[in-house]
Amino acid sequence: MNYELRASNLEFRILNSEFARLFVFILLIALSSCAPAADEDEPLAPAALPTRAQIATPARVPSAPVPLPQTIIDRYSVRAGDTLSSIALRYNISLDELMELNGIADANTLGIGQMLKVPIKLTRAAPGESFIPNSEVVYGPAYENFDIAAFANQHSGYLAAYRERVEGETLTGAQILQLVSERFSVGPRVLLTLLELQSGWVTNQFPAQIQYPMGLIDSTRQGLYFQAGWTANALNEGYYGKLSARLSHLRFKDRARAFIPPSLNAGTLAVMNMLAQTTTFDAWQNEIGADGFSAAYRKLFGEPDQYAIDPLVPRDLRQPALRLPWSDGEMWYFSGGPHTGWGENGGRSAIDFSPDDIAGSGSCVASRRFVVAAAAGKVLRSERGRVVETLNGNNFQGKGWALLYLHLAAAGRVGPGVVLNSGDKIGHPSCEGGNADASHLHFARLYNGQWIEPNAIPFVLSGWSIASADQEYDGQITRGAESREACNCREDAKNGIVADTGK
Numbered sequence: 001m002n003y004e005l006r007a008s009n010l011e012f013r014i015l016n017s018e019f020a021r022l023f024v025f026i027l028l029i030a031l032s033s034c035a036p037a038a039d040e041d042e043p044l045a046p047a048a049l050p051t052r053a054q055i056a057t058p059a060r061v062p063s064a065p066v067p068l069p070q071t072i073i074d075r076y077s078v079r080a081g082d083t084l085s086s087i088a089l090r091y092n093i094s095l096d097e098l099m100e101l102n103g104i105a106d107a108n109t110l111g112i113g114q115m116l117k118v119p120i121k122l123t124r125a126a127p128g129e130s131f132i133p134n135s136e137v138v139y140g141p142a143y144e145n146f147d148i149a150a151f152a153n154q155h156s157g158y159l160a161a162y163r164e165r166v167e168g169e170t171l172t173g174a175q176i177l178q179l180v181s182e183r184f185s186v187g188p189r190v191l192l193t194l195l196e197l198q199s200g201w202v203t204n205q206f207p208a209q210i211q212y213p214m215g216l217i218d219s220t221r222q223g224l225y226f227q228a229g230w231t232a233n234a235l236n237e238g239y240y241g242k243l244s245a246r247l248s249h250l251r252f253k254d255r256a257r258a259f260i261p262p263s264l265n266a267g268t269l270a271v272m273n274m275l276a277q278t279t280t281f282d283a284w285q286n287e288i289g290a291d292g293f294s295a296a297y298r299k300l301f302g303e304p305d306q307y308a309i310d311p312l313v314p315r316d317l318r319q320p321a322l323r324l325p326w327s328d329g330e331m332w333y334f335s336g337g338p339h340t341g342w343g344e345n346g347g348r349s350a351i352d353f354s355p356d357d358i359a360g361s362g363s364c365v366a367s368r369r370f371v372v373a374a375a376a377g378k379v380l381r382s383e384r385g386r387v388v389e390t391l392n393g394n395n396f397q398g399k400g401w402a403l404l405y406l407h408l409a410a411a412g413r414v415g416p417g418v419v420l421n422s423g424d425k426i427g428h429p430s431c432e433g434g435n436a437d438a439s440h441l442h443f444a445r446l447y448n449g450q451w452i453e454p455n456a457i458p459f460v461l462s463g464w465s466i467a468s469a470d471q472e473y474d475g476q477i478t479r480g481a482e483s484r485e486a487c488n489c490r491e492d493a494k495n496g497i498v499a500d501t502g503k
């Protein structure tokens, strides 16, 4: 077997996978305690480990048969003092091979910060068995009637009594998990399971671990709000990393890396990816094994398959007609191509547009222009800069198509419950809600709670079709012979688009 997947910004090459090698390498792993070659461009994670409530007797999880080793292509950022020869030596390839891999003709042209492709041989692999359906990991239809507060109260652990100040408001533990679930569109049962697994907060009134309940020891991310947000982000990195083939391997706290078997579903990879970042490869095997995550989940919710919705996104799904989200006759600027809908490293479902009174100014003053509804629908949420509109009359964000309009100023913003026609005013672009360094609209699609990338289902607005690029925020938008390119600029011919009724 020999195949190659091309991801958008990472080449993922799988080599030497004859099945017969399997047993040799399992033997090698069993005999050897040496870590695989880890590159040194990542800082060492802190050594302390969080308290874990639910880890029973350590038991080896048998790995599914994954032929090893696999060579993947990763990226290395050139630092002062590096030479091509020293880098080649570090990654155990010849200078010629390194130059060929990177298309470098002259070995003396290396620059600090330059990104090089480097081969890494993975001698470990994640198990190949999936243990959680995709639909559990996203905030989709399986959660329509799930009440986080009722669940937390029923278990009366530390979570039920928890309060934290978030963005100027005191929220309960359940409200924090609700906010994180909606914003990142991740499944709250999975967040609750990870919380219970990592710190026992769901059922234990007096857990030992208070600062880092999700197990990420990071002084900049203390408390449930930051821990849950980080968790949601890591889940999405794994989930959409699988769907888009961008995630080539798992990376652990101790900098070990592991091959991802192609058999894993996106939901399982999401959980694996989150846990990998909080622990070592050895400890992780217990956490993802039968006594770890799955046991914690079953204890709280029963069998995960009972909630499964499959497929979550039908193969033949098409986007309903959407218009450009500003008024006809106005020129706005395509300022960001496909990038993460929420957070970092998630589904590249969002694009950015800047109105003409702001574009190019770098200003966070709210625009006088209005964002308008891209389709008829209902405003489900309008808070903290975020407007969520569901289409088809749905009263739940995670059901059917939903549109996210972000960075809308509180002043002049449509209220929740309002029924919209296509083209109705929604609010003014600003910097409110999340990170924005100039007033703009961040616009993204969800279907059944899954962020929808343009590569998965064509993203078309008034006949303009969006195309992704390797780099986040790059991209094109085309209609017939017309084409614009995303850039953080204001050049009518390059990224300016006048809205019209569409074709």
Ligand SMILES: [Zn+2]
Residues within 6 Å of the ligand: 336, 339, 350, 351, 352, 441, 442, 443
């Ligand atoms: Zn954006």
